[in-house]
Amino acid sequence: MPHKKHIAFSLAxxxxxxxxxxxxxxxxxxxxxxxxxxxxxxxxxAEIVNLQVVKAECKDSSMLLWGPISESKFEKSRTHIGGINxxxxxxxxxxxxxxxxxxxxxxNMGRFYVxxxxxxxxxxxxxxTVKFEKLSKKQTxxxxxxxxxxxxxRAQLPQMIVDSSDCNSLAEWEKKPYH
Numbered sequence: 001m002p003h004k005k006h007i008a009f010s011l012a013x014x015x016x017x018x019x020x021x022x023x024x025x026x027x028x029x030x031x032x033x034x035x036x037x038x039x040x041x042x043x044x045x046a047e048i049v050n051l052q053v054v055k056a057e058c059k060d061s062s063m064l065l066w067g068p069i070s071e072s073k074f075e076k077s078r079t080h081i082g083g084i085n086x087x088x089x090x091x092x093x094x095x096x097x098x099x100x101x102x103x104x105x106x107x108n109m110g111r112f113y114v115x116x117x118x119x120x121x122x123x124x125x126x127x128x129t130v131k132f133e134k135l136s137k138k139q140t141x142x143x144x145x146x147x148x149x150x151x152x153x154r155a156q157l158p159q160m161i162v163d164s165s166d167c168n169s170l171a172e173w174e175k176k177p178y179h
Contacts, residue, residue, distance in 0.1 A: 003038045004147050009146050012145045020078065023175055027069060031137060032137070032140050033067060033068065033072070033093065033101050034066070034068065034108065034134055034135075034140070035064055035065070035066060035068050035096060035134075035135045035139070035140040035143060035144075035176055036064070036065050036066075036067045036069045036092070036132050036133060036134050036135065037062055037063075037064060037132075037133045037135060038063055038064075038065050038069060038071070038090055038092070038109075038130065038131070038132050038133075039043055039060070039061070039062040039130070039131045039133070040060070040062070040063060040088060040090075040109065040128050040129065041058050041059070041060045041128065041129045041132070042058065042059050042061075042088060042110070042112055042126050042127070042128045043058040043059075043126060043127050043128075044056070044114075044124060044125075044126045044127050045059075045086070045112035045113060045126040046113050046114055046115055059112075061065035061071065061109070063095060063096075063097075063109060063167075064093055064096040064097070064135075064143055065090060065092040065093070065094065065096065065107070066094050066095070066096065066100075066101035066102075067092060067093065067095035067134065068091065068092070068093075068104075069091065069092050069132040070091045070092075070171055071090070071091045071140075072088060072089065072090045072091070072128060072130045073088075073089050073106065074086040074087065074088060074089070074125050074126065074127060074128070075087045075089055075170070075173070076125065078117060078133065079113075080119045082116055082118075083115065083116055083117060084112075084113070084114050084116070084117060084123055085112060085114065086112050086114060086115050086125045086126050086172065087108050087109075087110065087111050087112070088098060088108070088109045088110050088112070088128055088130075089106035089107060089108055089109065089170055089173075090106065090107055090109055090130065091105070091106050091107075092104070092105075093105075094107055094167060094168035095166075096143060096144070096147055097105060097147060097167065098104055098167050102169070103169075105170055105171065106168040106169065106170040107167050107169055108168045108170070108173050109166065109167070109171075110166055112126045114126060132177065
């Protein structure tokens with residue numbers, strides 16, 4: 001993963017380019033790409049509490065992703081300790097927290113444990129409701145400033161930002177031996 005200062009520089013440069021433009025059509029093409037607040041509610045998964053598997057209610061979360069946003073899906077994996085997980089992936093150009101937009105792909109938003117491997121045939125995938133909200137250019141610039149300040153050590157972690165290790169592309173995720 002890129003160093004925090006490198007990501008902060010990339011984001012700051014993106015914001016600087018966007019803020020120094022004239023209103024010409026050519027300059028508009030250099031605006032920061034569209035940024036979306038993506039919210040999801042995942043249900044029908046389990047959690048391990050005090051070494052016991054407990055059915056979870058639902059979990060709400062959100063993140064800022066580079067657009068366009070087009071779809072979501074679950075990918076199943078086995079853990080190295082004998083469990084079954086489903087990972088929520090959203091098609092986008094990556095997460096704001098990991099820097100400037102990347103190639104369009106499915107990016108990992110989180111992992112949801114559904115049960116032990118010996119019950120794999122009877123386990124159902126979790127369910128998810130995913131909502132996408134496009135931010136205005138002004139909101140996009142504000143969010144870039146917040147993340148840049150955090151990455152430079154000048155502010156706390158902004159809301160709607162998770163650990164960037166959760167935002168691997170599907171191709172990067174598939175390379176890992178355990179998910």
